[in-house]
Amino acid sequence: MEVALVTEELTEVQMKKLLGFQKKKKIEAFQLALAEYRDAIGEWDMTNFQDAGPRWREIGALKCDCGKVLRYQYTVTNRLTAEIHNFGIYHLQAETGFSDQVIRGIGKYLNAADREIEEVEQRLKENWRLTFEIPESLELPDELRSTLNDGLPLSKREEKQLSHLVFEAQRQEWRSLPPQRMPISEYERKSINLFGELDFTNDTKPIGPFDLKESEKAFVIGMLESGCSSSMVIAGELHNAGHYTERFLTGRTKLYPLCVFYMDRLVGEGRAVLIQDFGLQDRMYKLAEIK
């Protein structure tokens, strides 16, 4: 039930932060358990948790009420009688006289806290970083904010909680945008019309609803010849070159499925090869080598 923190792999500052976190978590867990069992045990508060450090045996500063020297000492105080118990966790029941059920309950809370402390220690060693950004407008719950402000890694539970909050905030923001202001893809924003304008001279009426015009087909072939393989990029360039305006709500040009349709046909005719399929995201093609 006790996690001995390993100092060697952490800097002094990290160790100090981790010890602070450990203390906070232990007190919090104990406090929650005491509150849950208040009816059975009365008005007890967890009033201190101390770690005498790795040299606890020599120093002998912390003791159980029975006299045993401790590394980790827990202190509970009765709010009404001011009675105080100091103990090591293995003498919890002997010193307090709490029932088996209460002892098991406290153990459950402490185990959960210990798991989080271990995770945070492990993440400190691995130089864990958050992999997503927190929007400035997002109000964080106190617990998360204080962990992040302390420069400590989040536990897995906290990380999950945070990613959920960020996701929810983004979804709300997304919803509040009118459709035409939907962000268009990074590529399309940066597009610089490398491939010039379309040449409409050979254009005939497209045969089917998914057909590109002759000028557009020539443009697609030109891009494939130049080594561009992404149908997303090709469709984006074609959109700009033809001064088209129609987009789906996602911001993607309505030419995209037409380009894919055309390039799939080139594949069917043996003129192109599908290199990679990223599902709805993108499809990569290249021209077949002519033998």
Ligand SMILES: [Zn+2]
């Ligand atoms: Zn004892």
